Amino acid sequence: MANLRIVMTGVGGQGTLTATTLLAKIALDLGLEVTSGEVHGMAQRGGVVESALLIGGWRSPRIAFGEADLLLGFEPLETLRALPYLVPGGRVFSSSESLPPLGVALQKEFYPDPDGLRATVRAVAQDAVFLPCRSLGREAGSIQSGNSALLGAVCAADAFSFGMDALEAGIKKHLPAKIVDVNLKAARLGAAWKQR
Numbered sequence: 001m002a003n004l005r006i007v008m009t010g011v012g013g014q015g016t017l018t019a020t021t022l023l024a025k026i027a028l029d030l031g032l033e034v035t036s037g038e039v040h041g042m043a044q045r046g047g048v049v050e051s052a053l054l055i056g057g058w059r060s061p062r063i064a065f066g067e068a069d070l071l072l073g074f075e076p077l078e079t080l081r082a083l084p085y086l087v088p089g090g091r092v093f094s095s096s097e098s099l100p101p102l103g104v105a106l107q108k109e110f111y112p113d114p115d116g117l118r119a120t121v122r123a124v125a126q127d128a129v130f131l132p133c134r135s136l137g138r139e140a141g142s143i144q145s146g147n148s149a150l151l152g153a154v155c156a157a158d159a160f161s162f163g164m165d166a167l168e169a170g171i172k173k174h175l176p177a178k179i180v181d182v183n184l185k186a187a188r189l190g191a192a193w194k195q196r
Helices: 014-029 076-085 114-124 133-138 143-156 164-174 177-194
Strands: 006-009 034-040 048-055 067-073 086-095 127-132
Touching: 006 014, 014 034, 014 048, 014 114, 014 143, 014 164, 034 177, 048 076, 067 076, 067 143, 076 086, 076 114, 086 114, 086 143, 127 143, 133 143, 133 177, 143 164, 143 177, 164 177
Parallel strands: 006 067, 067 086, 086 127
Antiparallel strands: 006 048, 034 048
């Protein structure tokens, strides 16, 4: 099983850190070596949240520019900002729906054209998948489950060291019982979206 370096990014409230923790626990359940780290600012106020997850025996939780095999973006602008972490030809899975970061909400920063943003990402990545995570979460029963929709799409594309069965088992085992069903549904919607 190949080593995998994953960068995840979004804004506070999107479940970036929940997704990181869930993936780390799933990997541990499968007997894989895991290292993770997080960098987050004003997460409670919609600030940028970044985390790193390294599967397969890495000794440092840090991922430098040009080292991430996989970039998971829960917000498109944050996906664009994290693009320098991606190895040439790496893979990107991102929400297509914006949740403007704090700087944009305060009108101190400009939000790029969505088509141009996606084109920039696709020019760097071997594979770039954009899906409406918030809408899929809403369809599942909770906008907050959009993070599981993104994870489902990644599993459907065989981009992790494990597939949907492991993701579903991890959701059942590691998320609070009251949100298991909605997250399972969101993950399945995300997987189905990737297969369109």
